[in-house]
Amino acid sequence: MKKSLGSKRAYLTEAQIAEIVQVYGAGEEGAAFTQEYRETKTNGVTKPAEPEAPRIVSKVFPNAFFGYRKVTVDRPxxxxxxxxxxxxxxxxxxDLRDTETIPLTESIDAYMQREVLPHVPDAWVNTTIRDEKDGEVGKVGYEINFNRYFYVYKPPRPPHVIAEEIREMEKRFLELMKGVVG
Structure with a gap:
């Protein structure tokens, strides 16, 4: 709590900490926090927090969901x-060699038929390039993109609300300038 980096100065109460431990300890799919922190200050002005739908904070995925097989695609x-x-x-x-990243949950042939061959009908998967661990075609890798799975779009505030805030700030600015100039 000493140094502020972004919004990392949010204080967690004992009840919030207990809820975090309970939700993640249970390992349940689709859990939401009931005591989630809500920002109530904007430019130093305290405003009531806008009601938001509870965010899903617990998702369970199989390991293969994050895996992919990078295959080499050659052309004559x-x-x-x-x-x-x-x-x-x-x-x-x-010069025409390329790679494709195919989810582990999908067949290489089905992916090639759908994504590659309609555009490059003479392409094929180079079967000589194999993963050292499982011996299958392509190299296995994993990637967890937290934004893809946990980001919740929050639409911008309506223009009339922003315009009203700007008018309020202009009034405060003019009052402050009167004190400096007058």
């Missing part, structure tokens, strides 16, 4: 391109 060589393939490897154009 263009006329006049250089380079010889390694023994047993299908000839490809190194």
């Amino acid at each position: 060589p263009r006329p006049g391109s250089e380079g010889k393939p390694k023994k047993g490897e299908k000839p490809y154009d190194k």
